Amino acid sequence: MANVASITTLIFDIGGVVVKSPLLGINKFERAHGLPHDYLNVAITARGPSGAFQKLEVGGLQLSEFYDQFGTQMSDLVFNNAAYAKFCSKSNRTCPILPTTLLVDGKELWKQMMTEASTYNLPIIKLIKRLRESGRYRIAALTNNFQITAGKAAGGDEALGSASTEVKRLFDEFIESSQVGLRKPDPKFFEYALKLLNVQSPKEVVFLDDLGINLKAAEKLGINTISKLLIFPFSFHIYLYAQF
Template identity: 45%
Template sequence: MERNDGKVRAVIFDIGGVVVKSPFIAISVYEREHRLPANYINVALSKKGANGAFQQYERGEIDYDEFVDLWTDELNEVEQNNAAYRQYLQRRKLDVHMVLPQETQINGSVLFARMMELAQTPNDCMVELIRWLRRSGYRVAALTNNFKNDTVSGASRSELLAGLFDEFVESSVVGLRKPDPRFYLHACNLLEVRPSEVIFLDDIGANLRAAKALGMMPVQVEIGKELEAVKAVKGIIQTCGALSPKI
């Protein structure tokens, strides 16, 4: 791969929160319904790091029944979750005097079903961007933390995302998940590009930082601001030099 002209040759997309609607919307609704502080469930989801039930499920290490039991237990570990949430508040200089729950009854099965239902709705502007990129000669891949036999994963190869991507790279198949740099490099190898030739879109900061550390050009996709991300991608291509005159 002897080239160093600074051009973009590939674009890699996260799925949930980028190509389809964000499952975090369902989490926020669930928190409001159950009078939980904002981002409480997200903090509980991430507090165990790479060893949490959600993370294990995304790597294909446990099946659904084991996952949902473990995750429900983790979501209802009130003392641990409250401690993690206090740290979250302190890091962000938020109201550390917030009243936290004394007990919870979070149903992991119900919450997960809501997340997956929402994540079947495409973001139309992203779908059109993918099609435009491929018409213009760019290689396009999905790089998704997903689950074996879940609704979105199953649909991705047929109804929902059929034919959109040159490569569809799944954590549950590869056994790696973002933000592990090996997962990004696996996608680059499939696309036959260097990280420095890749624009990477995601909605999660840690995933974007990992991509940037590898030399990729990160674009954050915020809820309700998908069109801004589309413009950012086209702006980077214009700045770096297009492979095709169609901008």
């Protein structure tokens, strides 16, 4: 990790850091429908760039288009069972009994995910405010997100999980995958952020995220990272303010 004095820029993930993770909503949905733990999370990830979820996050789909495609993909037993069996094998887990029938309502699952992602992580918000007040750092957000359909009410179902004005105001820059057309862990998204923030070297940046795949991508570019922020929310506080 770089010396504290050399850090100029802090980049925060949103879902799973500033607000609760949508993965919690996925896990709740899995339990409610008798699915193995992380079954749907694996199904989402395994789709790669062709997945409805991934397309939504780079602005390739509107929510109105997304729901049906998402539900169809999450209900695809052949693809999803194969992906989960592969996941279990790679992670040396015993593969549980896999579903033989499955019909996922894409909108219902999405609403469950975004309900979780609408809950603030208050200790982290307090930390960000203190960091801003110090005047020492540029504070940015780098988030995989989606756009609300034009004309939809801010308080409606489609707004669930979208960052509020209150959250956006915490940051000097709020960098959104759905606006840029790139998403984490694509290194080009990180490079875009570094350029936008006028960073001279990735060594002067600390990136905070709850997903290892995103942290590894940042580290490959030379960016400092901190993980497991929700488990140890003040490890970052102690690190930056060791001189206090």
